[in-house]
Amino acid sequence: MLNAEEIEDARRGAEHLASHRVAVLIPCYNEEAAIGKTVADFRMVLPEATIYVYDNNSSDRTIEVAKAAGAEVRRETRQGKGHVVRRMFADVDADIYVLVDGDATYDAPSAPRMVSELIDKHCDMVVAARVERDDAAYRRGHRFGNKILTGFVAQVFGRAFTDILSGYRIFSRRFVKSFPVLSGGFEIETELTVHALELDLPIAEIQTPYYARPEGSVSKLNTYRDGFRILWTIMRLYRSERPLNFFSAIGVSLAIMAVGFAVPIFITYVELGTVPRLPTAVLATGLILLASLSVSAGLILDTVTRGRREVKLLAYLGQRAVENRRKKPR
Numbered sequence: 001m002l003n004a005e006e007i008e009d010a011r012r013g014a015e016h017l018a019s020h021r022v023a024v025l026i027p028c029y030n031e032e033a034a035i036g037k038t039v040a041d042f043r044m045v046l047p048e049a050t051i052y053v054y055d056n057n058s059s060d061r062t063i064e065v066a067k068a069a070g071a072e073v074r075r076e077t078r079q080g081k082g083h084v085v086r087r088m089f090a091d092v093d094a095d096i097y098v099l100v101d102g103d104a105t106y107d108a109p110s111a112p113r114m115v116s117e118l119i120d121k122h123c124d125m126v127v128a129a130r131v132e133r134d135d136a137a138y139r140r141g142h143r144f145g146n147k148i149l150t151g152f153v154a155q156v157f158g159r160a161f162t163d164i165l166s167g168y169r170i171f172s173r174r175f176v177k178s179f180p181v182l183s184g185g186f187e188i189e190t191e192l193t194v195h196a197l198e199l200d201l202p203i204a205e206i207q208t209p210y211y212a213r214p215e216g217s218v219s220k221l222n223t224y225r226d227g228f229r230i231l232w233t234i235m236r237l238y239r240s241e242r243p244l245n246f247f248s249a250i251g252v253s254l255a256i257m258a259v260g261f262a263v264p265i266f267i268t269y270v271e272l273g274t275v276p277r278l279p280t281a282v283l284a285t286g287l288i289l290l291a292s293l294s295v296s297a298g299l300i301l302d303t304v305t306r307g308r309r310e311v312k313l314l315a316y317l318g319q320r321a322v323e324n325r326r327k328k329p330r
Contacts, residue, residue: 022049022115023094026071026102027084032060034104034214039069041108042100046115052092053102054084062102082183082191089176097176101167103213106130110208114170117204124175124201125192127161128168130210149190149230156238157197161205164193165230168208174319175201178312187233194237199313243305247298251291258287 024042028035039051053066053073066073076087085099096115100106106128114126150164167189175196183191196203239246261284265277275281 020095020115020119021093022046022096022098023092024049024051024098024100024111025085025088025092026051026053026066026100027056027076027081027088028053028058028062028066028102029056030058030060030062031102032058032062032065035062035071035102036065036069037104037214038100038102038108039066039071041104042098042111043070045108045111046098049098050094052088054088056081056084066102078184080184080186082181082185082188085188086181089179089181095173097171097173099167099169099171105211105213106168107209107211110168110206111170114206114208117206118170118172121204122202123204124172125196126170126204126206127163127193128166128208129161129163129205130166130168131207133209133211145230149234152231152234153190153193153197156234156242157194160197160203161193163205165189174316178315178319180312183233185229187230190230190233191237194234194241195312198241198309199316201316241305241309243301244298247294247301251294251298254287254291254294258284258291261287 024046026035026038026042031038035053039053042049042051051071053062053071055063055066055073055075057075057077057079063073074087074091076084088099089097096118098111098115100111110128114128117123118126146163146165150162153161153164169189169192179192179195181188181191195201261280265275265281265284268277269275
C-alpha cells in the first residue's frame with residue numbers, strides 16, 4: 001500500500017495535470033492477483049485519469065477484478081502485447097498516455113512525476129528505468145538479457161536509455177497517434193524505443209522503484225523465447241532503418257571471402273599461366289557479384305528508408321499541428 005507521504009506527493013503532482021486528459025493503459029493477461037492493486041494505486045495517484053484495462057484472452061477473473069476496482073475494461077482477442085498496444089493506441093483519445101503492465105511491479109506514485117517531466121520538458125516519451133526494491137523483482141536471465149539488448153540498441157541507434165524493456169512509459173498524444181505499431185508480442189518496448197531514437201524525438205528517462213510480483217501472479221515472459229524475439233526485432237529494425245550499413249556489411253564479408261578464394265588462383269596463374277581450379281574461380285567471381293549487388297541494394301534501400309522516415313516525421317508533425325490548433329483559444 002502507498003504511505004501517506006507518497007499519496008500526498010502524488011496528489012500535489014496530479015494538480016499539475018488538471019488541464020490535461022490522462023489515460024492509463026493497462027494490457028492484461030491472467031493478472032487476477034495483481035490487477036486490482038494496479039488499478040487502485042493509479043486511481044489514487046491520478047484521480048482524474050481514466051483507467052483502461054485491455055484484457056487479452058484471460059482465463060481467470062482478471063476482467064471481474066478490474067471492473068470492481070473501477071477500470072474501464074475492453075478486450076483484444078489477438079494474442080500478444082503488441083496487438084493490445086496497437087488497439088489501445090487506436091481506440092483511446094487523450095492528451096497524455098500512461099502505459100503500464102498490470103502485474104503491480106511498477107511504482108504508481110512515480111506517475112505524476114513522470115507526467116510532469118513530459119509536460120515541463122515537452123517530451124514525447126518518458127521511460128521508467130527500473131530500480132529493484134525486491135530481490136525477486138528481476139529474474140537473473142531477464143536482467144542479463146536486458147543489459148545485452150540495451151547495449152546493442154545503444155551501439156546501433158544511439159545511447160539514450162538504460163532500460164529499453166521497461167513496460168512503464170508516458171507518451172504524448174502526438175507520439176501515440178503517429179506511431180505505427182508493427183510488433184505483436186513483448187518486443188513492442190523495443191519498437192517504441194527505436195521509433196523515438198530514429199526520429200530523434202524529445203525523450204527522457206526517470207528511475208523508479210521496481211517490485212516483485214504479488215503472490216499468485218506469474219510472469220508471462222520466457223527468458224529465451226522472448227529474448228530471441230526481441231533480438232530478432234532489433235536485427236529487423238536495423239535492417240530496415242540502417243539498410244546501407246546492414247547490406248554493406250554483408251557485401252564486405254562476401255568480398256573478403258571472394259578475395260580469399262581468388263588470391264591462390266591468381267598466384268598460380270602468375271607462376272604457371274593456367275587456372276587449374278576453375279570452379280573456385282567461378283565461386284570467387286560469383287561472390288564478388290553478390291557483394292556488389294548487396295552494396296547496391298543497401299544504397300537503394302537507404303534512399304527508400306529516408307523517404308519512410310520523412311513520412312513518419314511528417315505524420316508526427318501533423319499531430320503536433322492538430323494539437324496546436326486544439327490548444328489555440330477561440
